Amino acid sequence: MRKFRFMLVSMLLMLSLVLAACPSGAAPAGDAAADADADAAATEAPMAESESESDDSAMVMDGDRVQVRWFVGLGTGSGEGQPEQQDVIIERFNASQDRIELIAEYVPNVSARDTLATQIASGNGPDLIGPVGWIGSNAFAGQYLDVTDLVEVSNFDTSAINSMLVDMYQTEDGKQVGLPFLVFPAAIFYQKELFDEAGLNYPPASYDEMYVMPDGSEVEWNYEVLTEISRILTVDSNGIDATMADFDATNIAQYGFTFQWQEPLPYIGTYMSGAGSMAGDDGATATIPDGWVDGWEWWHDAMWGDAPFAPTGPVMQSPEFGSGNMFSSQKLAMGISPSWYTCCIADAGESWDLAALPVGLNGVVNGRIDADTFRILEDTKNPDETFEVLQYFLTDAAVELAGIYGGMPARPDQADEWFAAKAEQFPFVENWDVITAGLDYPDIPSAEAFMPNFNEAWDRVATLQNLILNEPEVDISGEAATMVDDMQTIFEK
Numbered sequence: 490m491r492k493f494r495f496m497l498v499s500m501l502l503m504l505s506l507v508l509a510a511c512p513s514g515a516a517p518a519g520d521a522a523a524d525a526d527a528d529a530a531a532t533e534a535p536m537a538e539s540e541s542e543s544d545d546s547a548m549v550m551d552g553d554r555v556q557v558r559w560f561v562g563l564g565t566g567s568g569e570g571q572p573e574q575q576d577v578i579i580e581r582f583n584a585s586q587d588r589i590e591l592i593a594e595y596v597p598n599v600s601a602r603d604t605l606a607t608q609i610a611s612g613n614g615p616d617l618i619g620p621v622g623w624i625g626s627n628a629f630a631g632q633y634l635d636v637t638d639l640v641e642v643s644n645f646d647t648s649a650i651n652s653m654l655v656d657m658y659q660t661e662d663g664k665q666v667g668l669p670f671l672v673f674p675a676a677i678f679y680q681k682e683l684f685d686e687a688g689l690n691y692p693p694a695s696y697d698e699m700y701v702m703p704d705g706s707e708v709e710w711n712y713e714v715l716t717e718i719s720r721i722l723t724v725d726s727n728g729i730d731a732t733m734a735d736f737d738a739t740n741i742a743q744y745g746f747t748f749q750w751q752e753p754l755p756y757i758g759t760y761m762s763g764a765g766s767m768a769g770d771d772g773a774t775a776t777i778p779d780g781w782v783d784g785w786e787w788w789h790d791a792m793w794g795d796a797p798f799a800p801t802g803p804v805m806q807s808p809e810f811g812s813g814n815m816f817s818s819q820k821l822a823m824g825i826s827p828s829w830y831t832c833c834i835a836d837a838g839e840s841w842d843l844a845a846l847p848v849g850l851n852g853v854v855n856g857r858i859d860a861d862t863f864r865i866l867e868d869t870k871n872p873d874e875t876f877e878v879l880q881y882f883l884t885d886a887a888v889e890l891a892g893i894y895g896g897m898p899a900r901p902d903q904a905d906e907w908f909a910a911k912a913e914q915f916p917f918v919e920n921w922d923v924i925t926a927g928l929d930y931p932d933i934p935s936a937e938a939f940m941p942n943f944n945e946a947w948d949r950v951a952t953l954q955n956l957i958l959n960e961p962e963v964d965i966s967g968e969a970a971t972m973v974d975d976m977q978t979i980f981e982k
Contacts, residue, residue: 554590555874557616560605562596563628564621564861565829565894574893578886582878589874602628602944609866616875619863620670620894623937626864628944634865635664639876654899657860666864670883671896673827673859674927675760675846678749682840683822687721687730692823692844694920696854696929711848712761712787715823719745719791719798722822731796738797742820745798746791747805749816749824753947754954755936756857758784760825763851764932767950767976768940775946775976777969780851785957786965787850793961802958816841827859828924831911832895843920846930856930859937861896897924941980949975 559579561567566575572595579591594615596604602625608614609632618629626633640647647655650669658667677692684691690701692710699707700714708714720731722745729736731745748757755767758781765778791799800821804810811818816826817836824830825846834841849855863882865875882890888906891898892914898904908921940946953972956963 554588555871556590556592557871557875557878559591559593559878560596560601560608560615560618561593562598562601563605563618563625564598565832566620567595567597567601568833571832571893575890578889582881582886589877591878601625605629609868612868614866614868616869616871617863617865617878620861620890620896621864622859622861623935623939624947626667627937627939627947629864630939630943632867633666634867634869634872635666636668636865636876636879637663637665639872640665640668643876643880645880649902650899654860658862667862668879668883669860669899670862670887671829671860671891671894672899672928673829673861673896674924674930675751675825675827675857675859676923676927677823677825677844677846678816678830678834678837678841679823679844680816680819680821680838680840681842682838683722683743687822689718689721691842692718694844694923696845696923696926698845709848710845712850715746715847716791716798719823720796721745723798731798736796738795741797741800741804744800744804744810744815744821746823747799747815747821747825748788749821749826749830750813751826751857752954752958753936754781754785754950754957755938757781757788759857759932759936760784760846760855761787761850763849763853763855764934764936766934766938766940767946768938768980772939773941773980775973775980777973780849782966782969783850785953785969789957789963789965792958802955805958811836827857828897828927829859829861829895831915832893839915839917842918843923845923845926854930855932856927857932857936858928858930859896860899861894940976942982945982946976946979949979 561572561575565571572593575593579593582591583589605614605618606629609629639645645668647668654669654672655665658669659665679692681691689703693700698710700710700718701707702714722743723731723741724743725737726740726742727735727737731738748760751757751760758765758778761784762780763778765781766772767776767778768774769776788799791797792801800810800815805815806813809818810820814833814836815821816824816830817834819836819838846854846856863879865872865879869875887898887900887903888910891903891907892910898907904925911921912918949972953965953968956968957965
């Protein structure tokens with residue numbers, strides 16, 4: 490009989506979703522972070538009076554300093570313990586000069602999208618928002634300042650950054666509406682102890698490795714093999730795994746695999762079958778990229794099939810399994826997540842490590858790279874001062890902020906220091922190299938690519954996502970066709 494841990498974990502999550510579905514894509518960190526779902530927000534977070542009042546002139550305080558308002562929560566940054574860490578950086582910046590007073594406004598991720606929309610609509614938008622990824626940014630597309638002139642005037646050096654990362658933040662009409670800050674390549678997080686208990690070899694540490702099966706044979710590391718291994722790692726309360734005849738699927742104590750805070754359907758489709766846009770090649774025609782429905786059906790069967798090995802929506806949200814933070818419950822053997830997940834893994838013990846993503850249904854590895862940055866709102870009354878704050882975040886404070894958010898700096902000269910900090914934080918992790926290797930597997934177009942009427946379209950996708958997570962009987966192909974029709978109507982509004 491196999492041993493497994495029964496450990497109750499209570500962790501305050503900022504999910505809606507981002508990432509993810511947990512409301513549609515929400516997660517606690519990274520673009521991921523929330524990019525997604527602030528739609529699950531049922532309530533708007535109240536805003537302090539001093540942060541909600543402004544006039545047509547720059548606000549001043551503490552010796553006529555210009556006040557720069559920083560809105561935190563649209564992505565990561567407002568989760569448990571993060572505000573206090575960011576406050577240290579704010580204090581240091583404010584003490585470094587006497588012209589700018591940086592003020593942070595922390596809003597829970599689940600209500601950040603609605604809160605920011607209300608502020609902007611009332612003419613009371615902040616100066617700077619972030620960190621935020623593609624989804625959170627898409628919700629306010631067209632409202633960001635073009636920083637091209639500010640970059641030139643300040644001589645801000647972008648030459649050390651991969652030019653493709655810089656270009657990601659350029660609009661079709663040539664505006665530079667952001668600068669690279671953090672990148673979050675995806676990888677498999679796995680519990681070595683659970684593999685050891687099952688007598689299984691660990692997942693491949695690099696993308697050129699085969700997987701060694703229990704019988705010693707070497708096979709391609711793909712989702713078919715992952716399924717087989719995950720079933721061995723899925724155990725009921727009697728210690729019987731999902732490959733055995735007497736397995737009790739109604740009383741599972743340990744699961745083999747999940748997409749950790751990666752439940753939005755565009756994420757699943759991308760991981761399983763490759764990148765694509767739900768807005769079509771013209772950016773206006775609702776569609777489902779090739780293979781995505783197959784990936785969704787695989788995922789549903791993993792949760793609800795005869796030999797399940799992935800937790801369902803209700804299981805994921807149960808306190809016994811981490812209240813959404815499934816991997817940190819130590820009752821999950823493998824989870825795919827971007828590297829920002831290191832922000833929220835403190836309760837996962839000291840047995841976890843990182844491995845390569847499997848080959849997808851389309852015969853190649855399909856990665857995802859979340860990317861977070863800071864954006865200046867176009868209506869800011871203090872563009873120069875806000876850009877000065879932005880420069881500080883992207884240079885002097887970059888590595889420290891990266892540690893708070895769990896992401897790798899986009900600047901190579903900062904990445905080494907970030908990895909060193911991660912190695913010190915998690916000395917038992919042996920395979921940080923797979924994070925760097927993940928940069929070779931970007932999702933182009935992004936799984937979080939813009940769609941017309943983005944908020945409503947993303948929410949419609951989340952409706953099918955929630956069916957897959959919570960209903961054992963779903964006609965996924967039929968529901969997907971209905972979703973496409975509904976999305977086209979949304980695109981044309």
